[in-house]
Structures are given as C-alpha cells and as structure tokens.
Amino acid sequence: MGEVDPAFIQDPQHRPKFSTIQPEDIPVIDLSPITNHTLSDSSSIENLVKEIGSACKEWGFFQVTNHGVPLTLRQNIEIASRLFFAQSLEEKRKVSKSENNTLGYHDTEHTKNIRDWKEVFDFLARDPTFIPLTSDEHDDRLTQLTNQSPEYPPNFRVIIQEYIQEMEKLCFKLLELIALSLGIEANRFEEFFIKNQTSSIRLNHYPPCPYPGLALGVGRHKDPGALTILAQDEVGGLEVKRKADQEWIGVKPTLDAYIINVGDIIQVWSNDAYESVEHRVVVNSEKERFSIPFFFYPAHETEVKPLEELINEQNPSKYRPYKWGKFITHRKNTNFKNQNVENIQIYHYKLA
Numbered sequence: 536m537g538e539v540d541p542a543f544i545q546d547p548q549h550r551p552k553f554s555t556i557q558p559e560d561i562p563v564i565d566l567s568p569i570t571n572h573t574l575s576d577s578s579s580i581e582n583l584v585k586e587i588g589s590a591c592k593e594w595g596f597f598q599v600t601n602h603g604v605p606l607t608l609r610q611n612i613e614i615a616s617r618l619f620f621a622q623s624l625e626e627k628r629k630v631s632k633s634e635n636n637t638l639g640y641h642d643t644e645h646t647k648n649i650r651d652w653k654e655v656f657d658f659l660a661r662d663p664t665f666i667p668l669t670s671d672e673h674d675d676r677l678t679q680l681t682n683q684s685p686e687y688p689p690n691f692r693v694i695i696q697e698y699i700q701e702m703e704k705l706c707f708k709l710l711e712l713i714a715l716s717l718g719i720e721a722n723r724f725e726e727f728f729i730k731n732q733t734s735s736i737r738l739n740h741y742p743p744c745p746y747p748g749l750a751l752g753v754g755r756h757k758d759p760g761a762l763t764i765l766a767q768d769e770v771g772g773l774e775v776k777r778k779a780d781q782e783w784i785g786v787k788p789t790l791d792a793y794i795i796n797v798g799d800i801i802q803v804w805s806n807d808a809y810e811s812v813e814h815r816v817v818v819n820s821e822k823e824r825f826s827i828p829f830f831f832y833p834a835h836e837t838e839v840k841p842l843e844e845l846i847n848e849q850n851p852s853k854y855r856p857y858k859w860g861k862f863i864t865h866r867k868n869t870n871f872k873n874q875n876v877e878n879i880q881i882y883h884y885k886l887a
C-alpha cells in the first residue's frame with residue numbers, strides 16, 4: 536500500500552476521534568442454555584431469548600460466549616490467516632480476485648468511495664455459488680462463483696471449510712433465537728438458507744497505518760446480509776455507532792467470544808423492529824490487526840420483505856420487496872472503485 540495516498544483519506548467528519556468516550560460494552564450474552572442442552576430448562580431459554588431481543592433492539596450488536604464453536608478451529612483459521620498474509624504480495628496475488636472471479640485476495644476495496652486500509656481474502660461457503668450476472672432486474676442470467684485456494688499454508692481449504700461449518704451452525708441457532716424474540720416460529724428463517732445460500736467468509740488483515748487519524752481500516756457501513764459473526768483478535772479497532780446517542784463506541788476484544796451483528800436483511804424482515812447498525816474499523820500506527828467475519832447470506836432468489844406475521848394495519852410494511860441476488864450483485868460491482876455516487880443501500884427500498 537502506498538504512502539499518503541489521497542484515495543484513503545476520509546472526509547474530516549468521518550475521521551476517527553480517538554476521543555475520551557467511555558467505552559460502554561456492547562451486551563455479552565452467554566449461549567450455554569442452548570449449547571448445553573442437558574442443563575437448560577425452559578426458563579433459561581426464555582431469558583436468553585429476551586436478552587437477544589433487547590440486544591438486537593438496543594444495539595444491533597452483541598458478543599456471545601459459550602457458543603459451542605471449538606476453540607481449536609478458530610485458532611487454526613487465525614494461524615492460517617496470519618501465514619497467508621505474511622507472504623509476499625506476489626504470492627498473494629497468485630490467488631487475486633479478478634474481473635471474472637470475485638473471490639480470493641484483494642487490497643483495493645472501497646467503502647463509501649474511500650479506499651479501506653486493509654487486505655482481504657474472500658471464500659464462499661458453497662462452492663460453486665450462483666448469483667445474478669447483472670443487477671438489471673430484467674436480466675435472468677446467473678454467474679457461477681468459485682473459490683480460489685492458496686497453496687500456502689497447507690490445508691488452507693480444509694481449515695476454512697471446517698470453520699465455516701461451525702459458523703453456519705451458530706448462525707442457525709442465533710436466527711432461531713432472533714425469530715423467537717420476534718414472536719415467530721423458531722425455524723421461520725431456515726428456508727432462505729437451506730438451498731443455495733450465498734454466504735461467505737472473509738479474512739481481514741489491517742496493516743499498521745502511518746496516518747491512522749486520516750484513514751480507516753473499513754469505512755462506516757452496515758452489513759447487507761442477515762447476520763455477521765465476527766472473530767476479532769486482541770488488538771481492537773472495531774467501532775459501533777451507539778443507537779442511544781450516535782457516538783462511536785469501541786468493541787473491546789473478549790477472548791474466545793464472537794461479535795454478532797444484525798444485517799440489513801433482518802432489519803427488513805423485522806420491519807425495523809431490529810436495525811442494522813453502522814460500524815467501522817480504526818487502524819493504528821504500530822500494530823497490525825486481523826479479523827474474520829462470516830457473512831450469512833440467503834439464496835440469491837430470496838425476495839426480501841417484511842414478514843407477514845409482523846405487519847398489519849397499524850404496522851404496515853416499511854419496505855418494498857427486493858431480490859437479494861440483485862442487491863448483492865449491485866454491491867459487488869460498485870465496491871472496487873471510486874464512483875462518486877453512493878452505492879446501493881437498504882434505505883433505497885424504504886417506503887415513504
């Protein structure tokens with residue numbers, strides 16, 4: 536990455552403040568009532584559902600502990616990620632994203648048209664995955680996406696696949712809890728993911744940055760999918776916009792916990808009962824940072840709209856329906872260059 540390259544410079548109002556805001560911890564939720572079936576009774580599950588409901592409503596972000604994902608799998612993928620990024624740019628570019636293949640290594644992603652101070656490796660949960668070829672709603676053609684596998688570190692593909700399986704299991708459990716907290720059937724969301732889900736995992740590496748007051752690792756954004764499960768290392772840098780006062784709050788690294796955030800799709804399904812929350816990543820001049828988000832995305836043909844059970848005359852639908860595949864194709868096509876126009880956002884589907 537270059538020295539002071541203007542592509543990375545945030546507008547003054549979006550630069551990190553490194554200020555004195557007291558970090559208030561986002562909620563930490565103990566999932567043992569569902570991971571430890573023999574011990575749990577219905578009242579502990581009811582309490583858990585309530586906790587999840589208030590965390591989704593008040594924060595849109597929370598951490599989970601006792602989540603059932605084996606620590607060794609997380610350690611394996613964290614080590615693999617470090618080994619992969621420690622290679623020369625030339626090696627990493629052997630598995631570069633290209634015009635025809637959006638998976639693999641890249642370091643030029645833009646968020647809101649400003650370049651992010653990061654390099655990433657993207658990998659699909661389903662190989663192959665089908666998404667629309669173009670975002671034109673009249674164009675029915677699909678494109679097939681497939682994974683790239685680096686030669687180094689060895690077993691990269693197996694390590695990442697084992698980890699993805701655990702992420703999916705956790706997502707299904709969390710979606711059940713979220714459904715219950717909205718007062719609907721526990722398995723209400725399952726159908727959107729059983730066939731043709733478009734989920735993916737990303738390895739993020741944020742190198743030390745010589746001007747951390749001007750650039751961001753990832754600019755402010757909301758995640759477009761249903762849920763994100765994030766593993767962050769001990770360095771810290773993720774900030775969440777607190778709903779109560781719109782201040783940026785740092786998310787303290789917690790050993791072996793996962794950070795969960797509600798994405799735009801849950802916002803729409805719940806008809807705004809739960810909202811996706813803006814977040815960003817600040818970088819620092821000394822330490823590199825690694826993180827691994829898993830993005831839980833439904834099948835491309837999913838029509839996203841508020842659930843019928845949650846709308847009525849008093850609470851009419853707040854969104855026009857949209858096709859998930861078209862949305863994500865539009866996003867993918869606009870994330871890699873400065874376009875001087877805003878790319879697609881969920882509020883574009885909001886009914887007045």
Ligand SMILES: O=C(O)CCC(=O)C(=O)O
Nearest residue numbers: 739753767773816826828
């Ligand atoms: O690295 C992080 O902590 C968050 C990354 C993120 O928000 C994203 O990739 O969508």
Ligand SMILES: [Fe+2]
Nearest residue numbers: 756757758814
């Ligand atoms: Fe994100």
